[in-house]
Amino acid sequence: MKNILLPTDFSENSWNAIKYALDLYKETPCNFYILHVTMISNYTGSEFPMLTATDVVEKTHLKYAKTELKNLLKRIKKLPDNAKHHFYTISVYNYFIDAIKTQIEEKKIDLIIMGTKGASGLTEVIIGSNTGDLITKIKHPVLIVPEKAIFKIPEEIAFPTDYNIFYQPKILNNITEIAQLYDSSIRVLHIVNKNETLTNDQLENKEYLNNFFMDEKSSFHKITNKKIEAGVQCFIESRGIDLIIMVAKNLNLFQRILFKPTVEEISYHTEIPFLVLHE
Numbered sequence: 001m002k003n004i005l006l007p008t009d010f011s012e013n014s015w016n017a018i019k020y021a022l023d024l025y026k027e028t029p030c031n032f033y034i035l036h037v038t039m040i041s042n043y044t045g046s047e048f049p050m051l052t053a054t055d056v057v058e059k060t061h062l063k064y065a066k067t068e069l070k071n072l073l074k075r076i077k078k079l080p081d082n083a084k085h086h087f088y089t090i091s092v093y094n095y096f097i098d099a100i101k102t103q104i105e106e107k108k109i110d111l112i113i114m115g116t117k118g119a120s121g122l123t124e125v126i127i128g129s130n131t132g133d134l135i136t137k138i139k140h141p142v143l144i145v146p147e148k149a150i151f152k153i154p155e156e157i158a159f160p161t162d163y164n165i166f167y168q169p170k171i172l173n174n175i176t177e178i179a180q181l182y183d184s185s186i187r188v189l190h191i192v193n194k195n196e197t198l199t200n201d202q203l204e205n206k207e208y209l210n211n212f213f214m215d216e217k218s219s220f221h222k223i224t225n226k227k228i229e230a231g232v233q234c235f236i237e238s239r240g241i242d243l244i245i246m247v248a249k250n251l252n253l254f255q256r257i258l259f260k261p262t263v264e265e266i267s268y269h270t271e272i273p274f275l276v277l278h279e
Helices: 011-026 049-076 095-107 122-126 129-137 169-181 200-212 226-239 249-257
Strands: 002-007 030-039 087-094 109-115 142-146 158-162 186-190 220-224 242-248 274-277
Touching: 002 095, 011 030, 011 049, 011 142, 030 049, 030 095, 049 087, 049 274, 087 095, 095 129, 109 129, 129 142, 158 169, 158 226, 169 186, 169 200, 169 242, 169 274, 186 242, 200 220, 200 226, 220 226
Parallel strands: 002 030, 002 109, 030 087, 109 142, 158 186, 158 242, 186 220, 242 274
Antiparallel strands: 142 274
């Protein structure tokens, strides 16, 4: 049984993430924990006594959240029934990251799936937001589902890397696990500048990945482009990529691909789900 945490703020993009999660794990037995966090920072301040603020939250905001969670369950029940899926709702008053950490520990969460919105780029919306905090402060697998993402079987998975990092088997097993859900192809992508060559360490890491993915449907690709984001966009369009997987340990590449794209022609951040893994 897989335990999946679904944070929600009751917006349409968080609903889109829930639908994506149910479709992605359609054939997998899952416990889905739908979490709404009424955040302390929103309702307490120096001008209000803590007790008064807490009372207001308990009586008003948590009551609202519980009602909305019930409505959300009713909405889920209107979808095609799946006997493999079980749903639980959680409403808490806490700091967002602390609430997530608590649920990960208590419910033995395997994966967090969260929606995000940002037609003009993740930079303006994610950095400093709940999603940005989630993928940078919590070392746990997070699947980000953009507002425009529509579920389709992930036949093609992109795994961008610069080969500078040696990935532990645990990380790579997470990649093969999701690829095996639908017999997906893993496309290892390296974006380079013109005339750039691999160092001996990079060659060793590439060979290791080649050996690790030997039994999977996989291939290795190189794109020459000065801008990493543009290279990723080009690859996604040419290959019909359905999912991007990255390891947060590779901070430079991770930040360039996820946080930097603001140019109009870079659209993958609003359309393609993004799985972030941590070591």
